[in-house]
Amino acid sequence: MTDTQNPPAEDPDRDARHKARMERKKEIVDARIAAAQDERGVIVITTGNGKGKSSSGFGMVVRALGHGMRTGVVQFIKGAQPTGEEMFLRRFPDECAFHVMGEGYTWETQDRARDVAKAEAAWEVARGMLRDPGIGLVLFDELNIALKLHYLDVEQVIADLRARPPMQHVVITGRGAPPALVETADTVTDMTPVKHAFQQGIKAQRGVEM
Amino acid sequence: MTDTQNPPAEDPDRDARHKARMERKKEIVDARIAAAQDERGVIVITTGNGKGKSSSGFGMVVRALGHGMRTGVVQFIKGAQPTGEEMFLRRFPDECAFHVMGEGYTWETQDRARDVAKAEAAWEVARGMLRDPGIGLVLFDELNIALKLHYLDVEQVIADLRARPPMQHVVITGRGAPPALVETADTVTDMTPVKHAFQQGIKAQRGVEM
Numbered sequence: 001m002t003d004t005q006n007p008p009a010e011d012p013d014r015d016a017r018h019k020a021r022m023e024r025k026k027e028i029v030d031a032r033i034a035a036a037q038d039e040r041g042v043i044v045i046t047t048g049n050g051k052g053k054s055s056s057g058f059g060m061v062v063r064a065l066g067h068g069m070r071t072g073v074v075q076f077i078k079g080a081q082p083t084g085e086e087m088f089l090r091r092f093p094d095e096c097a098f099h100v101m102g103e104g105y106t107w108e109t110q111d112r113a114r115d116v117a118k119a120e121a122a123w124e125v126a127r128g129m130l131r132d133p134g135i136g137l138v139l140f141d142e143l144n145i146a147l148k149l150h151y152l153d154v155e156q157v158i159a160d161l162r163a164r165p166p167m168q169h170v171v172i173t174g175r176g177a178p179p180a181l182v183e184t185a186d187t188v189t190d191m192t193p194v195k196h197a198f199q200q201g202i203k204a205q206r207g208v209e210m
Numbered sequence: 211m212t213d214t215q216n217p218p219a220e221d222p223d224r225d226a227r228h229k230a231r232m233e234r235k236k237e238i239v240d241a242r243i244a245a246a247q248d249e250r251g252v253i254v255i256t257t258g259n260g261k262g263k264s265s266s267g268f269g270m271v272v273r274a275l276g277h278g279m280r281t282g283v284v285q286f287i288k289g290a291q292p293t294g295e296e297m298f299l300r301r302f303p304d305e306c307a308f309h310v311m312g313e314g315y316t317w318e319t320q321d322r323a324r325d326v327a328k329a330e331a332a333w334e335v336a337r338g339m340l341r342d343p344g345i346g347l348v349l350f351d352e353l354n355i356a357l358k359l360h361y362l363d364v365e366q367v368i369a370d371l372r373a374r375p376p377m378q379h380v381v382i383t384g385r386g387a388p389p390a391l392v393e394t395a396d397t398v399t400d401m402t403p404v405k406h407a408f409q410q411g412i413k414a415q416r417g418v419e420m
Contacts, residue, residue, distance in 0.1 A: 015322045022320045042407045042418055046262050050399035051254065055269025056262035059295065060418055062272055063265065066294030084276030085269065110232045112225045137418070149228075169418050187418075188404035189260035197252045197396035208252055208270055208347070208379050208397075 041168040042186040043161060047144055047177035050191035057139045057171045058085045064169070065095055069136030072097040072129035076122055076174070077142040097135070099125045119151035126160075133165035144174030147181065154178045251378040252396040253371060257354055257387035260401035267349045267381045268295045274379070275305055279346030282307040282339035286332055286384070287352040307345070309335045329361035336370075343375035354384030357391065364388045 044060070046053040061071050073089065078100050089096045101122040123146075129138045146152050158180060161170060172181070182188050254270070256263040271281050283299065288310050299306045311332040333356075339348045356362050368390060371380060382391070392398050 018322045019320045026320075044261065044407075044418060045404075047404075048402070050401075051397055052256050052262060052266035052269075052399045052401070055273065056266035057269065058272050059262075059265025059268035062268050062298050063294030063418070066292075066296065066298035084273030086276065088272050088276035110229045110236075112228045171418075182404065185405070186407035187261055189262045190402040190404050191260075191262070192258070192400040192402045194255075194257075194392065194398035194400050195395070197254075208254060208273070208381075 040166050041164070041170070043184060044169070044171045045144070045177050045182060045185045045188045046171070046173045046191060047175060047182075047188065048190035048192055049175060050193035051196065052191050053173040053175075054085075054141050056189075056191075057141055057173045058089075060169075060171050061089065061096065061137060061139050064137035065092070067136075070095060070097075070134055072132075072135045072138040073099065073141065074122055074126045074129070074138070074143075075100045075141045076119060076146045077101065078103055097129065115149070116151045119146040122146075123152055123157070123160075130160050130164040130168070130170075133168065135168060137169040137171065139171045139173070142174040143172045144177045144181070146174075147178050148174070148176035154180050157181070158184050250376050251374070251380070253394060254379070254381045255354070255387050255392060255395045255398045256381070256383045256401060257385060257392075257398065258400035258402055259385060260403035261406065262401050263383040263385075264295075264351050266399075266401075267351055267383045268299075270347060270379075270381050271299070271306065271349050274347035275302070277346075280305060280307075280344055282336075282342075282345045282348040283309065283351065284332055284336045284339070284348070284353075285310045285351045286329060286356045287311065288313055307339065325359070326361045329356040332356075333362055333367070333370075340370050340374040340378070340380075343378065345378060347379040347381065349381045349383070352384040353382045354387045354391070356384075357388050358384075358386035364390050367391070368394050 046056050058073075061073060064071050073096060075086070082100075086098060086100065089098050099122070102118050126138070126140055126143075129135050143152075143157075147154050147157065161184065164170065172185070177185075177188070256266050268283075271283060274281050283306060285296070292310075296308060296310065299308050309332070312328050336348070336350055336353075339345050353362075353367070357364050357367065371394065374380065382395070387395075387398070
């Protein structure tokens, strides 16, 4: 977040130097765009301990919907109440197939065999989406958690991802993305916490956290 | 993204240890939730060089819409074409006030005085949203860029943020969030790039990148 390349606010030559710098920047960006030619579906992973992993996935769903694509969502962690994104996206059943795993797991359920069965059932739904070329983008929210806890086999998941329609995009969220999945993905971002309202005694807020 | 705490897949004691660990985890999470009592609007910043800053902002807009809140979006960078999120959210003009700055800037326009004027006009729209208690969540997409380039005065922006309705949430995205803004915010995440499809010769993809 540091940036020391900007001139100070009082610099009289700033406009001319700004123009020259922006011209150079435009040349570089244009050259990189021209070099990137491959058009195909990508696998995007958002992981790490910071905020914004699931919400960036839902933002990509909205982006895809705006381009007229059909989308699919499978949530691998279910909370006590439906999230705002679920309530909103369920308004568009023809555009977004929304599936939430039957019940929560890990620290809320404390029953591993049941967790595994639930995760496997959710992956079956996900696999159905991965076989449907009519779905342009799928979001597997918190899938990384199911993999991290060994509820699902990462090699099977990767095989199913690789067998999907060539133009389909996949977004996978959750802490602790396994290295093999990171290796398979095209774009990976680690959400790194800088600070969090929760640490400052602020409750989870509707519309922001849930 | 490394996690070495999970037992190997063949461990016979795994279920019992899993249960004990999850019980401890639940206690810790419950205690932290009980301790966080303050309910008010928060300022969330997503910054850094990785993917997912804007999309996480749009995900939070969708979350808020799902909770029946009215929302506002101001985009401080305009591309050549409307983004998917703009095309989708413009379908709900009563629920989401969507404003895109009049034209692009920085490397596309190369005219600093004009850029400043456009950024100031966009901030006037943003300020109007910050005065409206009927708007539950506002997204100022790429505002950090306008601040980083000194198109807007960060102290004025902070003063306007502080004067907003107490329950209103604000999400601010873009690289290079200024330190004073980070200081003011409640939750800050740095999106750290691990890898990007663009580096591998893959074009920007509809629904994912734009």
